[in-house]
Amino acid sequence: MGVAADLSHVASRAEVTGYEGPDKLEDCLKDSQVVVIPAGVPRKPGMTRDDLFNTNAGIVADLTSAFATACHKAMLCIVTNPVNSTVPIAAEVLKRRGVYDPRRLFGVTTLDIVRANTFVAEAKGLDVNKVSVPVIGGHSGVTIIPVISQAVPGVSFKTADREAITRRIQNAGTEVVEAKAGAGSATLSMAFAAERFVVSVLSAIDGKRAVIECAFVESTVTEAPYFSTPILLGRDGVEENLGLGSLLDYEAKLLQSAMPELLANIDKGVKFAKERY
Ligand SMILES: NC(=O)c1ccc[n+]([C@@H]2O[C@H](COP(=O)([O-])OP(=O)(O)OC[C@H]3O[C@@H](n4cnc5c(N)ncnc54)[C@H](O)[C@@H]3O)[C@@H](O)[C@H]2O)c1
Numbered sequence: 001m002g003v004a005a006d007l008s009h010v011a012s013r014a015e016v017t018g019y020e021g022p023d024k025l026e027d028c029l030k031d032s033q034v035v036v037i038p039a040g041v042p043r044k045p046g047m048t049r050d051d052l053f054n055t056n057a058g059i060v061a062d063l064t065s066a067f068a069t070a071c072h073k074a075m076l077c078i079v080t081n082p083v084n085s086t087v088p089i090a091a092e093v094l095k096r097r098g099v100y101d102p103r104r105l106f107g108v109t110t111l112d113i114v115r116a117n118t119f120v121a122e123a124k125g126l127d128v129n130k131v132s133v134p135v136i137g138g139h140s141g142v143t144i145i146p147v148i149s150q151a152v153p154g155v156s157f158k159t160a161d162r163e164a165i166t167r168r169i170q171n172a173g174t175e176v177v178e179a180k181a182g183a184g185s186a187t188l189s190m191a192f193a194a195e196r197f198v199v200s201v202l203s204a205i206d207g208k209r210a211v212i213e214c215a216f217v218e219s220t221v222t223e224a225p226y227f228s229t230p231i232l233l234g235r236d237g238v239e240e241n242l243g244l245g246s247l248l249d250y251e252a253k254l255l256q257s258a259m260p261e262l263l264a265n266i267d268k269g270v271k272f273a274k275e276r277y
Helices: 002-008 022-029 049-071 083-096 110-124 159-170 172-180 188-205 249-276
Strands: 034-037 075-078 105-107 135-137 144-146 211-218 226-234 237-241
Touching: 022 049, 034 049, 034 188, 049 075, 049 083, 049 249, 075 083, 075 188, 083 105, 083 211, 083 226, 083 249, 105 226, 110 135, 110 144, 110 159, 110 172, 110 188, 110 211, 135 249, 144 159, 144 249, 159 172, 159 249, 188 211, 188 226, 188 237
Parallel strands: 034 075, 075 105
Antiparallel strands: 105 211, 135 144, 135 226, 211 226, 226 237
């Protein structure tokens, strides 16, 4: 209720209502059009996102189950890590409940794009509000694949600089976890990223055209059954998957090295949900 009180003081047109406890969950979700799940534990120094699996998998499965009961036609946006596994978990729970619509389930990877935009703009002295760098793949370590060759405006880097900025984008979450030294992971930049993604989803529901965001969705673009690429959003969620576009050899190699970890993360989520539900 403290969070609701805090949010209710923000000068916006949004009305804020707080609900507390599992017995209020369905009241909270009823009639929602967009649901964001950020619940769960964050990383501490030395942890990977996969180390959060044991705690967060069950939280996401339980919340998704309540979503299935209360508002399965809403868009479901998952922030909780490990996103590479929690999205497949949510999909399996929704399938089991007979209400899965792959157009409406998103893993929120927007923070990777926000970071890529910031670092590229800083490196090139550009206005960050005019920089757009797609980041594809998944949302952990090597599965985060910045596609700097498709940046708008176009930018060029020497090989060593491109590699360094790529590594920084991949490890940016860890940079925050280490700087916070045990007090959690990114929260303020994540709030910025989640706001951007949710406003995009809401604008598309409202009929705005040409709204594009990268998101981790069910996919046939690669061998991975879930994969993040730029997505054209519409009234019903994913309107069109815009795919990989053309990749430099360097980026194609990043994709290749991401695949084993990404497939293992997805498989772990699917297995967990199948065993539990
Ligand atoms: N997708 C991304 O880019 C990204 C970025 C940052 C953090 N994260 C993830 O977001 C999650 C939350 O991070 P945080 O820093 O906000 O953590 P936090 O500890 O500050 O907040 C987590 C919140 O979840 C709530 N919660 C826990 N179990 C719950 C349940 N069963 N039902 C409802 N609420 C529950 C807690 O009460 C708490 O308010 C973590 O998994 C973290 O890894 C994802």
